[in-house]
Amino acid sequence: MSELDDLIDFKTGRQKRVIYSDPDIYEQELEKIFARSWLFVAHECQIKEPGDFIRTFMGEDEVLVVRQKDDSVKAFLNTCTHRGNRLCKADHGNSKTFVCNYHGWGFGTDGALNGVPLEKEAYYNKLDKGKFGLIEVAQIKNYKGLIFATFDEEAPSLEEYLGEMKWYLDVWLDAMPEGTELIGTAMKVELPVNWKLPVENVSGDGYHLGWAHAGAMSVTTSMSVGGLEVGNTGTDNDGAVSVAGLNGHTVLAALDGQSGYGFYPDPKIAVDYLQANRKTVVDRLGEFRGTKMWGSQINMTVFPNLQMLPGLNWFRIYHPKGPGKFEMWTWAMVDKEMSDDLKQMILDNVSRTFGPAGLFDNDDGDNLQAITEQSHGWRTRQMDVYTNMAIGAEHSREEMPGVISDGLVCEQNQRYVYRRWLEMMKADSWDDIPQYNSLEEARATEAK
């Protein structure tokens, strides 16, 4: 038993509140989780041409993701190798070089140090420029349009890291032949909240919808979403599933094939699009995913900090900024084949529901901020919080991978997110981090 074991009890669904406030735990998270995981850095559509770049974060480390002349993608720490200044201040754009504002060192889009002012006069031509190129991430890989990177050379392949989560991701990323694109730029909001709270919320918390979002649900709902009702008076356990045990990744899914557009006031053109393309998707993904999942409201979480909701069509990453702060970046993501009108309707709806002035999103901030603050006090930080709903309801299903519980109102997924958190926090190396993608594997690898 390590001290960390006391923080999380997977079996009973208990977490110590101190995990949301303690600076030492946060420092360990940066090392054990963010420095080792595969983190989303860019969608390929954001950097189409050579020299296109995006400035983003991996944990608290700032990185530049750059399209190369040979069409490959590299990611570098956004910091000058001379005196450590930030290299690029723009959010995105196209550039032939990155020149440091401090002394004028210039780097190519391939990261090589090409230009050093006064190289002859001040360095006497003895600077080995080959040793001062930008620092690259350890691994970078594209999964069906999404580019992930990791600082860990020892990390398993991206495919292995994602495991059977790929089967679910494909319901969005590979449903239509041309795949997905982000439309618009990132909507960025800073929140005084521990980064784990929005992740666990979207991973599995269907319970809060009918209550925390009662106002937003009242004015936007046009179709049933998992049987959820304003005032938290209803749920449909047969029509939806919580899926976990996928190497820490989770899925919360209605199984009706259309409720993704349930929070659009007038979803007609979206529903028409689903009908028109249903057969294509069934051909590509099979009957179950094509009819039950594609079009449904689905929350997908790629551990530790990427979430995407097909239907509501938002795509979001959380960048930690200390134990009590994070930045949330939200985009609208669509199928490339969608009509311009449908894309515009989706962009407007993403902004209107989950943007900075989003009808739903504006309900969550104060709750999650208060939980963070209620983990700081001398007494409260010793207390526990619970995700103990539907313990023992886990089962498996032939038609889909992972550990399944019924319904959207269920805390199974949060328990598995915290289980993964503990597994990574405790592990000295990837050899100690179990891989599991089914109920049997999840049980066999459960910590004693």
Place this chain on the structure above:
Amino acid sequence: MIQAPDDIYLALQRQLYYEARILSAAQYDEWLAMLADNINYAMEMPQRRFKEDRTPDRAPRKTPIFDDDMAALKMRIARFNTGFVWAENPINAIRHIVSSVEVFETDDTNQFSVYSIIEVHRSRLDAERKRLTAGRQDIWQKTGSEFKLLTRTATLDDGVVLDSNINFFF
């Protein structure tokens, strides 16, 4: 650009002050009454780009924080009116401060282009102070003795929104 006559300038300045007061007081039915039926109320997400970088955005569309017609504004206000918006209960004290008002004529003799700066102060929770600033470019339509807001394009100054909700209007 041609400055509007003084009587128009004064009338529109009064209108903006009145609007600021009712927005701070969340008297949204009165606010809706001063909007044209075909209102466009918009605010874009700011971006930071290099000045010399002339390449077009790879993202094919502008990203709105608001891009609302009358129906969308009514939907936002209907949410407030449900009584289920817990973040606004107790109310958060809010002040809308309008300044740097300029009024110009347009090609349409009954429409006026109005520039202003809006500074929104919110006192939230215990000791939390939020301050958001935006530039506004409006078109106000004169009908008889009344002015109605036809378009508002607000430009937020922050690249990252520094409040966890925008349960108000600029």
